[in-house]
Structures are given as structure tokens and as C-alpha cells.
Amino acid sequence: MRRMPTYLHRLIWLRNEGEEWVSCADLAAYMNIPHILVRKDIAMTGLPGNKRYGFHVVDLINAILKFVGWADATTATLVGAGSLGSALLGFADFQAYNFRIETVFDASPQKVGTTIHGYTVFDFADIQKKLQNNPPKVGVICVPDTAAQTVANTLVSLGIKYIWNFANVCLKVPEDVIVQREVISGGLAVLSAKIKTLEEGDDIQPAEE
């Protein structure tokens, strides 16, 4: 599932370049992963290929969007407009994924009222008032670790059932709430284990991601 955005990103680029067809081999070479892995991933979307030309680029884009759940819009609110939050607000691909950040909140008086990548930052103190009648589907948490649980509690109280959490803390939420946590340093752990293996001749092989 984690490879799907990369396929999409490449396919959208190919579409914009005017390419009509793509082969598993092309995608595999671009991503530097085995051919068979690409074939399996695409098979999961259910799109049939053409023996001669491979896959139709636009059809494959739509098949992946449908498979991942991005065919329809997903609404979201983002809390925490610091550097990481700002980076997310500037992430162009969200539009392709129909992921729509509708509101942005921050508790800092320096941030409230400013505009970041076209989004006005609202005061976190007003989140109940602003969202209670029409809460978005997803809450994105980009606040410091110490504030993350409080923010999560507020999002849950608004009826938000899905949380994308970038704070380095495991949130306590009711059982019917789904939290997807991003551990930015997870990739560094994988990389460091590879460095160790390669440079120290260590025979512990890091797990495949």
C-alpha cells in the first residue's frame, strides 16, 4: 500500500508527458524494485493489462485511486502549522489524492491569522466552534509531542474517527478511532541498520520494508 503513492506520482508524470502506456518493467526500473513486485501490486487493483502495450496510464491512475480509496474526496483538518505542518500544506500531490485539507489550526498567536500555502491559520481555541457542525473525516496532528494527546482528545470529541499523527507519541483513543502514525525516524533506523550491516560486516540483515 505504501508504494501506491509512488506509482501514482510516476503515472501522473507520464500522463502529463503524453505517454499512453506503461509496462511493469518501466515502473520497476524507475523505482529500482523487482519487476514481479510491481506486477503483484498492480494485480491488486484488478486492472487488466494489455499483452502488447502493458497498462493504460490513465486507467491505471484511476484503478490505483479507487483501490487506495482516493477516488472520492477525503476531507481533513490540520492542527499544528509549524515547519512539518507547513511542509504538508505545501505538498502538491494531496490534490491528486483527493485529500482536501479544509482547515488549519494552531495555538500560537504568531501563527493565527497568517496564511501558509494559501491556508488561513485559525486559532485552535475555536476548533470546536468551527468544526462541530460539519467535522472533516481526518484530523492531521503536527503539534509538539507534549500537545498531541490533548489535540487528539479534541478531534475525537468532534466526532473525527481517523487521525494521521506526526507527533512522536502513541495516542490513546477510543477503539473505534483509527490512528495512522508517521515515524519519520523509522526510515533513518532502516538506513542506519543497512550502514551497520555494510560497514561492519554485521550478519544481521535488516528487515525488508
Add this chain to the structure above:
Amino acid sequence: MRRMPTYLHRLIWLRNEGEEWVSCADLAAYMNIPHILVRKDIAMTGLPGNKRYGFHVVDLINAILKFVGWADATTATLVGAGSLGSALLGFADFQAYNFRIETVFDASPQKVGTTIHGYTVFDFADIQKKLQNNPPKVGVICVPDTAAQTVANTLVSLGIKYIWNFANVCLKVPEDVIVQREVISGGLAVLSAKIKTLEEGDDIQPAEE
């Protein structure tokens, strides 16, 4: 491997709280993952537990640091001091991982010469001159997608063999260079697939991460 930073983060917190021992059950409850998974992960580090008390917190921190390859310092340079780069420069846990960003480069005249989280931003045009005599182990790429390959080529030409790439592009590098790519929207794909499964009664189960 990706769970190791989360264990470390929690263990360091426990150590700072004055806790001497921790059980697999404690860590499993905190992370909301199965007990057996924690047990297997810790077993990989080779640290023996105590039947009565569980694992010694400080010993487990050291065992994980050693296992991941973070017992000794890893030097790094970061290229691209935009929002994402700034977020990484402010990431407090890198110190615990002995991950030492020594230099920061950006090509934008607005950034060069400024200080971000205590790091002075140097001109990317000077990177050869500054790093050629003593290149760091890792290059962190936080530049826009269109600039990422050029930056990677420069890092490789400096003798850097490990790249942590946050740009949304698959880099072409020589075979002896390792690239760890972070796909921030990968987590969103996992979350969206869960939403789809839960809300549409779809029977395609997203792959476990």
C-alpha cells in the same frame, strides 16, 4: 526496524522518569501492538530479560542503539532548508540516535546565511568546497522534486554513499550508493485504504505495514 525509534523514544522517557525496568506488556500497551511482536523485536537485539522484572531500561536503550547502528555517531549533511528540512533540523530525537547533522545547505539567497534551530545555512554552490576534504556519511535531501537528482549527483560526487531522500522522486545513483526514500504520503495511503475498508464494507484488506 521501523518500530525501534518508537521503543527508544518511550524507553528514554521512562529512563527520564526514573523507571528502572520495563515489561514487553508495558511497551505493547503503549504502542497498541501485540505483546508477542514486542517480544520478538527485543529478542532481535539479543538482550536477555529478567523473568521477574522484564528488561532493564538503560540496558535496553543501549541494546537497541547498538542493534540499529546508533551506538556510534553518524555524520550527515542536510540539503534543502525549507519547511521539511527545518522540521528535521528541529527533531530533538536525532541527538539520542547519535545522528549528527553537521552542515546545512540551500540554494535560495533568502535562506543562505540564516540560522535554523541553531544551524547556519550555507550556500549549496559551496558544498564541494566545504565537504570535499571530509564528507559526512549521510546526505539528507529535502529539496523540491525537480532539484533532487542534481543534489544527489553532487552528494555522490563528494563520496557520500548513503542518502536519506525526502523528495518525491526515485533517484538514479551508482550501485554502491544506498538510498532510503521517505514517502510521507505512504501513511496516507494506508490510512485511506483503512477508511475505505471500514466505510464501504470493501473486502479488500489493506496489507499490514
